[in-house]
Amino acid sequence: MAVISRGFTGRSREHNPQLPPGQYLTTDFPVLSAGPTPDVKTADWQFGIRTDDATLHTWNWDELNALPIETIDTDIHCVTRWSKFGTRWRGVSIDTLFADVSTTDRYVMAHSYGGYTTNLPLADILGGKAWIALEFDGQPLDAEHGGPARLLIPHLYFWKSAKWIHSIEMMPTDEPGFWEQNGYNMYGDPWLEQRYW
């Protein structure tokens, strides 16, 4: 009698240590937008950081592109349960943008062209953990994926990676953004399955 042994090839997603709990792997790149795709021209594009003393630090498109651009290879995880491994981006580290910004606030609100918002602890966008991404897979970022520029914060669920990023506003306390007001978790750690309240 033949003994057929299954389960040793590691195909089961429960056993893939690279996949957070409750996620499945996809190879395509789904588009998830709460509203229409805004038409943001690079000639008009501006990004700003607004601090507690109401100072506004701004960069136009050319100024952003003159900053050091890093290559980021990372997995991404959407709260709707898809994960995508090994995505490649190019972008400017948020650390670079905060180099001349001083603040005592510990939270931020990311604001997008089109009105989307999402909240984050400041510590989660500093320390080499977040970027303004300008390219995906060797190409300028498609408008539907947030082009010309989006936040990339791969260690949190992907709703925190605001597409069409417009500004970062410092906040003394943690306030809910768009999805967070609609039931999503305030923090969104995919490894702890912090999906909804």
Ligand SMILES: Nc1nc2c(c(=O)[nH]1)N[C@H]1C(S)=C(S)[C@@H](COP(=O)(O)O)O[C@H]1N2
């Ligand atoms: N401005 C904006 N950013 C956004 C969203 C949005 O609706 N508007 N959706 C979020 C959600 S829920 C996810 S999963 C990702 C999806 O990014 P993608 O469309 O490039 O896959 O963008 C996030 N950033």
Ligand SMILES: [Mo]
């Ligand atoms: Mo999402």
